Amino acid sequence: MKFGYDLYEVVSEDIITLLKSFKEDHITVFQLNKVDDFTYRFYLPIYQRILVRKYHLTIIKSIGILYYLLLLFYRKLGMIGAASFILTVFLCNQFIFGVEIIGNNPKTTRLVNEVLAENHINVGDRKRSYEQLNDIYDDMKEKFKGKIDYLNIYQEGSVLFIKYTNSVGAKKVKKSFENIYASKDGVIQNIDVSSGNIMVKVNDYVKKGDLLVSNTITSTSEVDKIIETQGVIKAYTYIDYEASISKKKMDDGEAFSYLLYSIRSKLGTIDKIDREKVLSYGIIGDKRVLKMQYILIEDIATKEEN
Numbered sequence: 001m002k003f004g005y006d007l008y009e010v011v012s013e014d015i016i017t018l019l020k021s022f023k024e025d026h027i028t029v030f031q032l033n034k035v036d037d038f039t040y041r042f043y044l045p046i047y048q049r050i051l052v053r054k055y056h057l058t059i060i061k062s063i064g065i066l067y068y069l070l071l072l073f074y075r076k077l078g079m080i081g082a083a084s085f086i087l088t089v090f091l092c093n094q095f096i097f098g099v100e101i102i103g104n105n106p107k108t109t110r111l112v113n114e115v116l117a118e119n120h121i122n123v124g125d126r127k128r129s130y131e132q133l134n135d136i137y138d139d140m141k142e143k144f145k146g147k148i149d150y151l152n153i154y155q156e157g158s159v160l161f162i163k164y165t166n167s168v169g170a171k172k173v174k175k176s177f178e179n180i181y182a183s184k185d186g187v188i189q190n191i192d193v194s195s196g197n198i199m200v201k202v203n204d205y206v207k208k209g210d211l212l213v214s215n216t217i218t219s220t221s222e223v224d225k226i227i228e229t230q231g232v233i234k235a236y237t238y239i240d241y242e243a244s245i246s247k248k249k250m251d252d253g254e255a256f257s258y259l260l261y262s263i264r265s266k267l268g269t270i271d272k273i274d275r276e277k278v279l280s281y282g283i284i285g286d287k288r289v290l291k292m293q294y295i296l297i298e299d300i301a302t303k304e305e306n
Contacts, residue, residue, distance in 0.1 A: 193231030
């Protein structure tokens with residue numbers, strides 16, 4: 001009994017059937033004892049636990065060398081797991097596992113990445129000391145002098161953070177004083193002009209080349225002044241498309257779907273399709289012909305005089 005056994009207790013009115021089932025599964029029973037009229041106790045080998053599992057029996061206790069070896073094994077696994085956890089925490093606290101750059105300019109962000117690369121800072125590298133971070137901070141401030149207003153470098157856990165905001169003076173917007181014209185015919189749908197003398201209003205019909213926003217205003221003293229022009233003017237524009245295919249290639253339904261798809265693919269990049277209308281569809285000669293009309297909403301403002 002010293003090799004390794006589990007003690008079980010079962011309550012059964014037909015112990016013979018249970019023992020026969022054990023025999024069929026090649027489970028060896030030791031020291032079968034009757035506790036009362038329907039309660040029995042017996043030992044089963046520890047190495048047969050997998051076979052016994054399907055009977056859903058409860059182990060009262062275990063004895064033998066194998067039991068103590070298993071106990072020692074599981075305790076070692078627990079110790080190994082705890083040691084692994086402690087080691088992982090230690091390593092995570094020593095290395096950089098993430099670099100997060102928080103800023104408002106893609107170009108500056110790329111330059112920050114270049115500075116980090118020059119200082120050999122990347123995911124998987126050892127964390128930097130405060131002195132080293134200060135050196136990197138000074139390096140970045142020197143490289144981005146006049147380009148950024150705010151810079152902060154710090155570490156939280158295993159993540160290195162670099163935060164910056166671009167200098168207001170670094171954003172140079174080129175002013176434009178040209179007139180704004182209509183790039184195509186249309187009906188004005190929306191006007192969003194921040195600067196300039198607006199010459200049209202919503203629902204006006206304009207032709208290609210018409211003046212939409214003027215760069216000239218007349219002061220109260222009857223003096224003309226040139227001012228900046230900037231804005232977006234959207235209009236309903238109209239365009240017709242036609243596509244055809246041999247009537248022998250497809251049936252009526254397939255041909256319509258194909259022609260509609262081919263027409264839509266010609267639209268390219270636009271702001272919005274307001275309406276889509278079938279003008280005609282039928283057979284002309286030996287072809288199926290589809291004619292479509294589109295009402296689009298587009299920005300028609302241009303500073304190129306047509």
